[in-house]
Amino acid sequence: MPVAELLDIDREYREKSISGQLPKISPAKLNPENVAWLPILHTERGGRHYTALFSNTARAHELNTTQDWVVIFRDDAQSHGSWTVITSQFGKLQGSRIVRGREDECREYYNAQRIFHQPVAGQSPYPEIPSMWEDGHGRVTPN
Template identity: 55%
Template sequence: MSQTQGPRLHPVNTRIAEKLRDMANVLEQQEEDGFRIRAYRRAADTVEALAEPVDTILAHKGREGLVALPDVGVGIAAAIAEMLLTGRWAQLERLTGELEPEKLLRTIPSIGPKLAARLHEDLHIDTLEQLEMAAHDGRLEGAPGVGHRRAAAIRAYLADRLGRRRIRSSAASQQLEPPIKLLLEIDAAYREKAAAGELRKIAPKRFNPHGEAWLPVLHQRRADWRFTALYSNTQRAHELGKTHDWVVIYFHTDASAEGQCTVVTAGQGELKGQRVVRGREAECAQYYARARP
């Protein structure tokens, strides 16, 4: 007597689906809105039920093939591609306190501990995809200790490791950034809620020998933007005693890649004592000038 068998489950699809469900569970624990939680769970169901391995879809059709799947948009497709190409998912590791950017960057030949720390601190590079973008837009070559030859070697290595089905045009790599007013509002909301003890806290793996859950996490949606805010857990922030002043804000829309910025209290100049977005100080000065009575 024959038994009816269900559809074959591909191990790679099951693994990716489990990670997507892990993200949904983390967001639920951190009190993110239900829309994102449901989106990750629907995407997990889609990936798990696929008749074709998801890595085959990426290899043959690129990210467009992932985006075309039911319930898999641009953001989740990027996450799936990152997991398939690197074996990591920086966003999930960040929200669980497991992210160690310097360790990841040191997996690249010619990047040692000191350079890895500088790339993370100065260029805000957390992932290999961010490193690849910096290698193509000139920021990497301009970093101290890199230069043209080393940057070219890193580009070549990343092209091989991450695959060549990547859009490299300058237009595609442009990241729309939220307005200054919105970023400062997220910064203020995060610091207010963190001070009031209203946010869930995670125990970051880095610079936390006792495993203390000290790092509050905020998720908010404003208009089309989605934000995640955390205090900076970088070596420099710890050295300067700024772990409860510097706020790192990650942002994206449903149709864009993730970007990030750091908001700090200005220590000098006309903006001394004001909250400013690093790299966008001129816009902050204009914002505060308009806000004056």
């Protein structure tokens, strides 16, 4: 599956989880109080069905990442698979959401998403800092 699709599912899951829009299930493992705490998302992309939920593994509990690691399952008639999306702790992607084991593809994805400023004649190349370009500042004027 394309990294962009998996990261979009991760984004949808995390946004809906934070806003309380998802039903919660009570995981059978690592849940001694039998509390329904685990939000679950069922979604589709291009006819492909996915289920997403936070990781409820012993390792996720040990590292306190049960609200960070998102496991995505593809479970439709055409194919099956699973991927884990995490927040990178190292390297150039530190702080970015990545699909574990597909770091190079994630780096390419994020590089392609960057918006580069395109110069436009008569406009600041960085419109978010307009003050330095007002009243003729930064322009060559005859002496």
